[in-house]
Amino acid sequence: MPTPSPARPNILFIMADQFRTRSMTGLGDGIETPNIDRIRQKAVWFPRAACTAPLCTPSRASLATGKMPSHCGVLEHDADLPIDQTTYYQLLRRSGYRVAVSGKTDLHKKVRYLGRRPLPIIYHLGFTESRETEGKMNSAWFDRDPDGTIRPWGPYQQFLEKADPGAVADLRADYLDRLRNKPTYYAAPSVLPADEFLDTYIGRDACDFLEQIDDDTPWHFFVSFAGPHNPWDPPKEEVDRLGAKTYPKTPRDTLEGKPDWVKKRAAASSGDMTDEDLNNTKLHYDGAIQVIDRWIGRMLDVLERRGLMENTVIIFAADHGEMMGEHGMFAKTTMYEGALRVPLLIHLPGMQGAVTSDAPAMLMDLAPTILDLAQVSYDASAMDARSLAPILRGEDCPLRGAQISELRNIMMVCDGRYKWIRNWNDRDELYDLETDPDEMHNVIADHPQVVAALKKHTFTH
Known part of the structure; x- marks a missing residue:
């Protein structure tokens, strides 16, 4: 197995939101991901990888700091990463890296301002430049609080309104209808055309960034897609392309021996759901994945065409998984395998084959791993995470005795x-x-x- 390039490598970190490990090709969900497979075929895959919290904000804060949520002060979804917490993005920037983001960060939920320039909060977090966007559901009402407070539009909302006046209002009406009037498992195509879909916007922006790199400054580019997070509303073209596809059936759980809160949530989420309903949800989830997978392919094409693959580490991961009907539940915030496990692939420059590691990796381990690959010094004792770099070098590394995840x-x-x-x-x-x-x-x-x-x-x- 090759070691990282002696030159400080570039790092392309691609993250999906609410992506099941089993949704990669051949792992059980019946979904094909040909471009993620391009990474996997020349990467180390960690099939046991798990998140430290099955919820967006705590998981991403843990990733940024290399600490458990209870140690970095982010225990809930509607939270900000405390300003006294050190992020690996900050350490990269201090060492001379260009640190960019396209997509959602979820590190400052309460500081609800986003933009294409390095606003104080995003610069403080460690980014030298920002292409930060709203998240999936926030894209519909980012500019308006429930109490009626009006804020500046987010960058994606600005794009939508310029490209298609009235599109933001249409999206907001659709999402509100889904939340208020539709069952949890409801899935239907987006009211937006494919060119205006949020992950299309993020993918296009990511490719633009990669096309414009024009110097030898090492870079870390965090491309953070908003999907396949619910609402399950891929572009209609994706649904049509998949057609009447049938997915493997999800085993039905009697819920005997499960906690009462699980039984109540399952009853509320899927009490009247049929097998046909669940298959439809899976199809729309698949459609959202296809958008992401296609843009990943285009990013890889840019790297190859521009000769950047030779010194670029490529990482694919997710902040947490998705229950997708298992135990009668959807989304996350459970400790069952569907929500807990995350895809984790790491390609090093020069790798020509696939390697599978049974190490009990955690998503937060990417913080020290990336710093090691970038040859950036850090205080390992200040982190709960463990670097995966020795494993990537082919060394025998015990890592940890057990994986821990915490939430509420x-x-x-x-x-x-x-x-x-x-x-x-x-x-x-x-x-x-x-x-x-x-x-x-x-x-x-x-x-x-x-x-x-x-x-x-x-x-x-």
Whole structure:
């Protein structure tokens, strides 16, 4: 396996929002991702990779700092990364890297101003230039608070209104209708044409950036797509292209042994859902993935045509997964495999084959990993994350004894075989992932010694 280039490499970090690991080609969802496959065929893949919190903002804050959410001060969705937290973006910038972003960061939810110039908050976070956009749902009402407060348009809203006057109002009306009047699993094509779709905007902007690189300054470019996050509304062209596709059926869970809050959420999300309904949701989720995959292909084409592949690290990951009907639920905020696991691919310059690592990687591990690959010094003791660089070099590295994820009143500890889910104020769970990978049978009453061993990992991360 090759080591990183001796020259300080460029880093193209592509992130999707709410992307299931199983949605990569051949991993169970019946979805084809030919351009993500182009990365995977010459990358190290971490199939056990997990997020530190199955929710956008805490997960992304953890990634930025290399710390658990409880250690970097971001425990909830509607939060800002505290200004005293050091990000790996800041360390890259201080070392001379050009640090750019196209898409959503979710690091300053309450500081609700975005733009193409380095606003104070985004510059503080470590970016030298900003192409930051609204997130998927915020793209419809970013300029208006529920109390009627009016703010400047976000950059995507500005683009939409200029390209198609009235499009923002149409998008807002559609999203409000979905939220207020449609079931959780509802999926239908976007009211926008393909050229105006948010991930089209992000992908086009990302390609423009790569086309315009014209000097030898090393760069880190964070391309953060808004999809395939719900609402499930890909362009109609994508739905038509997929046609009447049938996806593998999701096993039905009786929910016996599950916490009461899971049963209530499942009933509210999918109580009246048919197999046909779920297949339709999967089709629209697939359509959103196709948009992202196609733009990834175009980015790779630009790198190849411009000779940039020779010194560019390429990373593909997601902030968290998507339940997609498993256990009757959708979206995230659970510790089940669908929401917890994230795709994680790392291509190093010169790699010619695919490598699979069984290491218990966490998304936050990318912070020290990227710094190591960029030859930037940092205080490893200040992070909870562990660098994956030794694994990328082919070295034997134990990494950690267990993976931990935390959110609100739940915590997850997984040692590879057993997963313990601590539900404060509700029933705890234990799953044997070797014999029960779909997490159908809560065996916590049968293995008190396993739970005792897993508990030793808590509050020590």
